[in-house]
Amino acid sequence: MAEINHTGVTDTPASAGGPLADDDEISLLDLLQTMVENLRLLVLGPLVIGLAALGASFQIAPTYSAKMQFLPPQQQQSSATALLQSLGSLGGLAGAAAGLKNPADQFLGFLKSQSVLDAMVERFKLVERYEAKLKEDARKTLLANTRTAAGKDGIISLEVDDKDPAFAAEMANAYVDELRTLMSRLAITEAQQRRLFFETKVQESKADLAKADSLLRATGVNASTLKSSPAAAVEGVARLKAAITAQDIKIGSMRGYLADGAPEIKQALLELSTLRQELRKAEKDEPAASASGAADSYVERFRDYKYRETLYELFTKQYELARVDESREGALIQVVDAAQPPERKSKPKKAQIAVIATLAAGFALLLFVFVRQALANASQDPESAAKLARIRRAFRRALGLRQSA
Numbered sequence: 001m002a003e004i005n006h007t008g009v010t011d012t013p014a015s016a017g018g019p020l021a022d023d024d025e026i027s028l029l030d031l032l033q034t035m036v037e038n039l040r041l042l043v044l045g046p047l048v049i050g051l052a053a054l055g056a057s058f059q060i061a062p063t064y065s066a067k068m069q070f071l072p073p074q075q076q077q078s079s080a081t082a083l084l085q086s087l088g089s090l091g092g093l094a095g096a097a098a099g100l101k102n103p104a105d106q107f108l109g110f111l112k113s114q115s116v117l118d119a120m121v122e123r124f125k126l127v128e129r130y131e132a133k134l135k136e137d138a139r140k141t142l143l144a145n146t147r148t149a150a151g152k153d154g155i156i157s158l159e160v161d162d163k164d165p166a167f168a169a170e171m172a173n174a175y176v177d178e179l180r181t182l183m184s185r186l187a188i189t190e191a192q193q194r195r196l197f198f199e200t201k202v203q204e205s206k207a208d209l210a211k212a213d214s215l216l217r218a219t220g221v222n223a224s225t226l227k228s229s230p231a232a233a234v235e236g237v238a239r240l241k242a243a244i245t246a247q248d249i250k251i252g253s254m255r256g257y258l259a260d261g262a263p264e265i266k267q268a269l270l271e272l273s274t275l276r277q278e279l280r281k282a283e284k285d286e287p288a289a290s291a292s293g294a295a296d297s298y299v300e301r302f303r304d305y306k307y308r309e310t311l312y313e314l315f316t317k318q319y320e321l322a323r324v325d326e327s328r329e330g331a332l333i334q335v336v337d338a339a340q341p342p343e344r345k346s347k348p349k350k351a352q353i354a355v356i357a358t359l360a361a362g363f364a365l366l367l368f369v370f371v372r373q374a375l376a377n378a379s380q381d382p383e384s385a386a387k388l389a390r391i392r393r394a395f396r397r398a399l400g401l402r403q404s405a
Contacts, residue, residue: 030373031370034369034370034373035366035369038369041365041369042362042365042366042369045361045362045365046358046359046361046362046365047358049357049358049361050354050355050357050358050361051354052357053353053354053356053357053358054350054351054353054354054357057348057350057353057354058350060347060348061163062163062345062347062348063161063162063163063345063346063347063348064161064162064163064164064165064168064341064342064344064345064346065159065160065161065168065342065346065347066159066160066162066165066168066169066171066172066339066340066341066342067157067158067159067172067337067339067342068157068158068169068172068173068175068176068335068337068338068339069155069156069157069158069335069336069337070155070156070158070176070333070334070335070336071154071155071156071333071334071335071336072104072107072154072156072333073183073332073333104150104154104156105150107150107156107179108148108150108156110179110182110183111146111148111156111158111175111179112143112148113182114139115178115182116175116178116179116182117139117142117143118135118139119178119181120142120171120174120175120178121135121138121139121142123174123178124167124170124171124174126138126141126142130142145160145161145162146158146159146160146161146175147159147161155336158172158175158339159172160172160175160339161346161347165341165342165343166341168339168341168342169339169340169341169342170339172339173335173338173339176333176335179333180332180333183333194318194321194322194325195319195322195323195325197322198315198318198319198322199319201311201315201318201319202312202315202316202319205308205311205312205315206312208308208311208312209305209308209309209311209312211308212301212304212305212307212308212309213305215301215304215305216301216302216304216305238303238304238305238306238307238309238310239306239307239310240275240278240279240282241279241303241307242307242310242311242314243275243310244272244275244276244279245307245311246311246314247268247271247272247275248272251265251268251269251272375388
């Protein structure tokens with residue numbers, strides 16, 4: 001039995017712990033013996049398979065990768081900012097939806113969009129070239145043959161694989177052309193967004209101004225009424241109303257991305273309150289119009305006309321500035337390095353194929369040797385042999401084979 005020595009450690013007899021240790025040592029020796037006995041197979045087998053894989057790699061058609069780099073449009077501080085701040089009414093309109101965390105990621109998404117891929121498929125007739133059944137299959141193949149990456153410097157790299165080096169370079173450069181086409185119908189940069197917004201506002205205000213002008217002409221007032229109408233005061237009131245309208249638009253835009261308690265919102269509300277106070281004061285100080293109904297109608301319509309005219313002028317100025325900013329920042333994609341037909345192939349990598357095939361074959365043969373030896377050892381034990389026989393019979397039944405006698 002086990003005894004406890006003076007150190008408190010249980011002393012186990014050699015007969016108790018020895019067999020387990022002997023079994024472990026014998027098992028390792030058996031494995032080593034099995035490997036040595038099959039050393040020729042474990043060495044020559046992987047070498048033969050590696051050489052065969054190397055020879056087969058010479059039969060694979062080479063693939064060439066053409067690479068190009070371009071710089072997407074850069075977000076800039078627009079020249080309209082100073083004028084927007086001086087007006088104090090339209091500053092939030094342009095910047096509400098602008099400002100991307102990483103514009104390069106957006107352009108990577110554009111390159112993988114269905115619009116760009118379909119344009120590339122149709123331009124180069126990739127359905128026939130890739131021998132695809134459907135346009136969708138050609139699109140997937142093109143996407144698999146295209147790699148894009150954006151560096152920290154903002155430059156986007158694009159690589160295209162193809163069997164023909166000249167064709168690969170042509171496709172890589174064509175991606176930029178299709179991207180430019182897509183950008184021409186999208187508002188991406190801050191200047192483009194402002195240009196699109198103010199273009200719509202200019203059209204709306206122009207139609208309202210024409211309508212106000214027609215109503216003003218329809219009043220049919222005479223010269224005495226024109227002399228009695230306080231044009232300067234009416235014009236001032238109209239401009240204040242236009243400023244209030246623009247300030248309301250600004251606040252509505254700011255609430256799309258700011259909380260109500262933000263300092264910018266509070267400042268904008270304060271400016272709106274000041275404008276409304278000035279309007280109330282101007283309306284009180286406005287000279288009384290003639291008692292004639294025609295004069296009242298003229299003053300009211302003249303005020304509306306000046307209001308529409310002021311809005312039209314504001315929106316027109318901002319539209320022109322947005323167009324200037326758009327042309328300056330250049331919705332243009334700047335090509336850093338155009339793709340050139342590659343001189344060296346990128347695939348297949350023959351040495352890598354041979355090494356991987358050799359290692360995989362060595363592992364598979366080693367596993368085969370161990371399994372074969374384990375089955376041979378098990379067949380010598382009657383109990384294990386009976387289990388193996390039952391396994392073979394069950395396997396033959398599962399395959400529907402006739403049982404051997």
